[in-house]
Amino acid sequence: MNPTLPRLSRERPTARGSMTSPATPRTHDPLSDANRADVAAHTLASRILRGELAPGTRLPEIELATALDVSRNTLREAIKILAARGLVQLQRHRSATVATLSADGVRDLYRMRRLLELSAVEASAGQPAESFHEIGAAIGQLTRAATLDDPVAIIEADLAFHRAVVRLHGSERIESAFTAGLDELRLGLALLDARTEPTLGGLVDDHRAMYGLLLRGEQDGCRQLLRAHLGASEEQVLTALERAGNGGSSNGP
Amino acid sequence: MNPTLPRLSRERPTARGSMTSPATPRTHDPLSDANRADVAAHTLASRILRGELAPGTRLPEIELATALDVSRNTLREAIKILAARGLVQLQRHRSATVATLSADGVRDLYRMRRLLELSAVEASAGQPAESFHEIGAAIGQLTRAATLDDPVAIIEADLAFHRAVVRLHGSERIESAFTAGLDELRLGLALLDARTEPTLGGLVDDHRAMYGLLLRGEQDGCRQLLRAHLGASEEQVLTALERAGNGGSSNGP
DNA sequence: CATGCCTTGATTGTTGAACAATTAAGATAT
DNA sequence: ATATCTTAATTGTTCAACAATCAAGGCATG
Numbered sequence: 001m002n003p004t005l006p007r008l009s010r011e012r013p014t015a016r017g018s019m020t021s022p023a024t025p026r027t028h029d030p031l032s033d034a035n036r037a038d039v040a041a042h043t044l045a046s047r048i049l050r051g052e053l054a055p056g057t058r059l060p061e062i063e064l065a066t067a068l069d070v071s072r073n074t075l076r077e078a079i080k081i082l083a084a085r086g087l088v089q090l091q092r093h094r095s096a097t098v099a100t101l102s103a104d105g106v107r108d109l110y111r112m113r114r115l116l117e118l119s120a121v122e123a124s125a126g127q128p129a130e131s132f133h134e135i136g137a138a139i140g141q142l143t144r145a146a147t148l149d150d151p152v153a154i155i156e157a158d159l160a161f162h163r164a165v166v167r168l169h170g171s172e173r174i175e176s177a178f179t180a181g182l183d184e185l186r187l188g189l190a191l192l193d194a195r196t197e198p199t200l201g202g203l204v205d206d207h208r209a210m211y212g213l214l215l216r217g218e219q220d221g222c223r224q225l226l227r228a229h230l231g232a233s234e235e236q237v238l239t240a241l242e243r244a245g246n247g248g249s250s251n252g253p
Numbered sequence: 254m255n256p257t258l259p260r261l262s263r264e265r266p267t268a269r270g271s272m273t274s275p276a277t278p279r280t281h282d283p284l285s286d287a288n289r290a291d292v293a294a295h296t297l298a299s300r301i302l303r304g305e306l307a308p309g310t311r312l313p314e315i316e317l318a319t320a321l322d323v324s325r326n327t328l329r330e331a332i333k334i335l336a337a338r339g340l341v342q343l344q345r346h347r348s349a350t351v352a353t354l355s356a357d358g359v360r361d362l363y364r365m366r367r368l369l370e371l372s373a374v375e376a377s378a379g380q381p382a383e384s385f386h387e388i389g390a391a392i393g394q395l396t397r398a399a400t401l402d403d404p405v406a407i408i409e410a411d412l413a414f415h416r417a418v419v420r421l422h423g424s425e426r427i428e429s430a431f432t433a434g435l436d437e438l439r440l441g442l443a444l445l446d447a448r449t450e451p452t453l454g455g456l457v458d459d460h461r462a463m464y465g466l467l468l469r470g471e472q473d474g475c476r477q478l479l480r481a482h483l484g485a486s487e488e489q490v491l492t493a494l495e496r497a498g499n500g501g502s503s504n505g506p
Numbered sequence: 507c508a509t510g511c512c513t514t515g516a517t518t519g520t521t522g523a524a525c526a527a528t529t530a531a532g533a534t535a536t
Numbered sequence: 537a538t539a540t541c542t543t544a545a546t547t548g549t550t551c552a553a554c555a556a557t558c559a560a561g562g563c564a565t566g
Contacts, residue, residue, distance in 0.1 A: 035345065035547095035548065035549085036548080036549070037548090037549090060516095060517070060518090061517075061518070062517080062518095070549085070550085071549060071550045071551070072518095072550090072551090073326055073549075073550070073551090074548090074549065074550075076330070076518090076519090077329070077330065077333060080330060080333055080334065081333070081337070084334070084337040092288065092518080092519085092556095092557080092558095093517070093518050093519075093556070093557045093558055094517080094518075094557090094558070095517070095518080096518095108424050108425050108426055109426065111422070111423070111424045111427070112424055112426050112427050115368075115369075115372055115422070115424075115427065116368075119368055119372065169364065169368070170364070171361050171364045171365055171368075172361050173361055173362065173365050173430075173434055173437075174364070174365050174368065177426075177430035177433075180430075181426055184426075288518095288519065288520085289519080289520070290519090290520090313545095313546070313547090314546075314547070315546080323520085323521090324520060324521045324522070325521090325522085325547095326520075326521070326522090327519085327520065327521080329547095329548095345527095345528080345529095345547080345548080346527070346528045346529060346546070346547050346548075347528090347529075347530095347546080347547075348546070348547080349547095
């Protein structure tokens with residue numbers, strides 16, 4: 001670049017009203033309160049989670065910094081944030097890479113899912129009906145995405161459903177740990193986009209059935225169905241991983 | 254004013270062109286393998302977790318950077334790491350502060366503990382005996398610390414016990430989420446250092462009893478005892494918080 | 507031909523400085 | 537006494553330079 005070019009003004013739109021705006025919404029918008037490192041991390045995370053950046057892709061600092069229009073230091077902060085979320089892997093003096101999910105990792109993540117989701121269903125006994133509103137909304141989102149035949153939206157709605165289920169625990173930290181796990185898992189789910197047609201129909205039926213069982217207070221039946229559902233999903237991700245090549249489980253090179 | 258004047262002088266004595274010093278001792282410390290941001294974060298975390306830096310303490314960048322002998326940018330990375338672990342709180346254009354634990358936060362953390370620990374006991378059924386070795390080691394550590402009457406070591410051993418229990422799940426991610434929660438909880442446990450005498454004896458007995466029940470395969474009894482133990486601990490932390498006057502910022506006269 | 511050293515180029519790790527944005531406090535005027 | 541202005545201090549962001557390390561290619565040697 002031109003070293004003598006003074007940095008006069010970045011046409012960064014300051015979305016925060018400097019005037020005393022009387023209508024300042026106190027909603028915690030996750031983006032309005034973020035600095036540039038956060039938005040860079042958000043942008044990168046979005047590209048990773050929707051599969052635009054495949055696992056293993058190198059993320060050189062200079063290239064990414066120029067692409068995202070931030071300085072190298074700011075990009076480093078963003079990379080650190082992603083590393084803390086498990087989305088990228090770091091090694092000293094080597095480029096950060098989009099994290100690869102091993103078969104063992106998948107099994108670990110589903111162990112965690114089983115624990116958090118099944119216990120959430122158990123904890124739903126005796127809760128008021130409004131606790132299930134969010135799950136119902138996810139069902140609507142899911143059916144809408146299914147009719148449009150949009151694989152990405154379907155996965156999105158699927159995860160929203162399970163997140164809503166875990167939220168029945170009523171614990172902020174349990175929810176955030178689960179969300180982090182789902183983010184990591186989506187690294188593997190991105191492999192399924194092309195060949196999930198046969199399972200999509202059953203997927204919608206599964207979720208609708210679970211929702212109905214929840215509403216009727218039949219926790220045991222719901223747990224049973226959920227367990228089967230998770231088992232099938234795990235199997236699917238594992239076979240997709242195996243097909244994709246990176247075995248990475250017990251047998252070393 | 255001359256905004257684009259490059260500064261070339263640099264009085265740091267660096268022998269760049271000469272031969273590299275051959276007498277570099279390559280000690281394999283676990284810390285020498287990390288970068289300076291990591292060691293700074295580790296140092297700060299240690300001071301926070303052992304209560305040397307009380308919750309609410311401001312952490313100005315320049316002051317900390319000079320104290321830890323790192324640059325401001327590197328210290329910022331360290332602060333970000335701690336924020337990701339929940340040990341410091343960030344606000345735009347304000348100094349980072351040591352995180353304060355609210356009563357709601359304590360309740361949330363104990364909800365998480367109950368879920369992860371009780372289910373771990375349940376999952377211990379049918380596991381080989383060697384799975385409990387680590388728990389036994391924690392018991393030894395605990396009794397040793399109790400005889401020395403060292404409150405910090407006692408808390409350390411207590412947490413090591415529960416961490417070993419959760420490890421029965423066999424899930425890397427469940428364990429790390431739990432560990433993060435315990436770290437956060439230790440912000441509140443630091444308040445107990447002064448007045449935990451009456452409960453220490455019962456604490457050792459509790460853990461030894463739970464260990465015995467685990468070894469004998471009596472999961473139900475162990476769960477019952479563990480639930481009571483966690484409830485008492487939660488109560489203790491909550492009353493300590495209340496007594497400490499969780500006013501956060503020091504509003505002196 | 508194979509092997510090991512060495513140079514070289516590229517990339518990350520770390521630092522210091524500079525400026526912009528924002529907050530908190532002190533001073534001033536009304 | 538209250539409101540407003542000024543000012544100092546701190547964080548947010550960028551840049552440029554240097555340091556440390558890694559990956560690859562070239563050269564000499566056996």
